[in-house]
Amino acid sequence: MELDNAKKVLEVSHLKQYFNVGKRDEVRAVDDISFDIYEGETFGLVGESGSGKTTTGRAIIHLYQPTSGSIKFNGQEIIGMKVAKKMQQFRRDMQMIFQDPYASLNPRMKVKDIVAEGIDINHLAKNDTDRSKQVADLLATVGLNRDHASRYPHEFSGGQRQRIGIARALAVQPKFIIADEPISALDVSIQAQVVNLLKQLQRERKLTFLFIAHDLSMVKYISDRIGVMHYGRMLEVGTSDEVYNHPLHDYTKSLLSAVPVPDPEYERTRKQIKYDPKFEDGSKKRELVEIVPHHFVQCSQDEIPMYQERAKKMGLSVKE
């Protein structure tokens, strides 16, 4: 993708999300992160549990009230948005697919009512026939059939439930979808089906995705660009090929070296790189710096030359 001319849909800057502020057990779940997401791309967010990737997703979709910072969606500031009408439009434009397909569907609602809830709230259906038709179309889009509409969630397998969750997200014709670990609860053979469906929907509907996951091979496969999070901070951002093939930050290197690969030869010779968190010890002020065009690393001013040197050694052209 041509990043220089791409339009920014989402601009997150200096986002902080703290919990229990001012108390002894204050948690800085997301601590001053900035990144942009371009129209039509898939931005993957990776990191270990507790790194703040889910919190970031939830703060963006306004499930939390961020502590400070700014989140702009199509140029409009989301944080502190007061006008109810604008907020409702935002909630239509941005939808979420959740991790656990067993917990995210109301067991007492029929599939058609689950899928149509957004349609009802936003008055998107002219009458009952139109509503049923929209539901049937959505179910067909995600690979289910119209007979499924009058059933309850417990009658479905995990993969099918996740498809219902996707249909529900699509019902309000969103432009932006946050998918928080959408496949980690599914079996290997079903994961590929759901990933293919998401990619197909993205092509057909020109959707933008924020894809949150800890499965690095899957994130690499599905994402155009990737952000690596650790301890609530963003350590590296770049195109997925570059982050995976030419990681600049030590943490990214260590994380990638731990990914098990289905290749016994490779596994026998694998060396895991130990991580020494000296480059994020909090002693210096560190920000994301563009080392190579569109490839950012969190570092302090005096560390820039070191990363530039690393990039040069990998044969990358350093940003002047």
Added chain:
Amino acid sequence: MQSKETILDVNHLKINFNTYAGTVKAIRDVSFSLKKGETLAIVGESGSGKTVTTRSIMGLLANNAVVAGGSIQFHGQDVLKMSQKQLEGLRGAKIAQIFQDPMTSLDPTMRIGRQIAEPLIIHKGVKKEKAMAQALEMMKLVGITDAENRINDYPHQFSGGMRQRIVIAIALINYPEILIADEPTTALDVTIQAQILDLMRELQDKISTSIIFITHDLGVVAGMADRVAVMYAGKIVEYGTVDEIFYNPKHPYTWGLLSSMPTLDTHGDELASIPGTPPDLLDPPKGDAFAPRNPYALKIDTEQEPPFFKVSDTHYAATWLLHPDAPKVTPPEQIIERQKKFAVMQKEAEAKEQHRIEEEEEQQ
């Protein structure tokens, strides 16, 4: 590897579950053996019967389970015919298990030193002080830092990775002959997973236990297993050495599993996926259970279950495609790539063998 003694022999195991909806045929004729010191990985989707298989080895089947046939021979004794008392002597002493979720498999109200020492006190009758001293040694062995000060801590004071180390310490304190690891790293982050897997490999060398490793993650299998058994719908469909399964798979289900997982080099618009969902074991389909999802299915697959066909002395697969009369099919692209690698590896191994023979002749 072949010459080593077999310590566990599972023969034609069949297990059903009686439920309100009918009889679920969870294990449908499973046979395998485990040799001393080796790691056998059992791979499959949820519901394929991998966990039920290991639970039957531990004598931990649910009340509604019925053993419909077969035997599990451990040192010449059938585990399935043992009394509760005999089983209690087996579990935690000769055969130990690590469970998937380190958050729920420890007792939250018991200090961890005591939990680690408990199997010693119960099975070996070791006195408390001595058992605690051994527990401390074990904590150090599994890499719990500052063990002296942490021996009296409770599970909630440890992180997930540390808790899994504690679970491993409990399982290994009696130096079991067989360690069953049921998805031991699924709940952990990749970096922690790598540490735990390293630890398991290291400990296996030290105490030469055999490991049955259950997982759905083929990446983990590639790094851990000596041999691999692939399960589908309550049956083993293919088994062989780790290289044979990863570089020369013969069963279309194994092909599907291997090509539906993206590696860090996978590109392209679409992942190869296995269509459909696993069959309902209340009413398993006639013939090959994988046939409805199998793009390579032959007509006979819907009528008759395929027997095991021999690929090599260590490699067998249950698919009609291996029958001499079966049509030749082209496996998915990713599999062909893997087979190329296998051919190169075999040639190298042959050359090495040749070289060795020549050297021996020279010496004579």
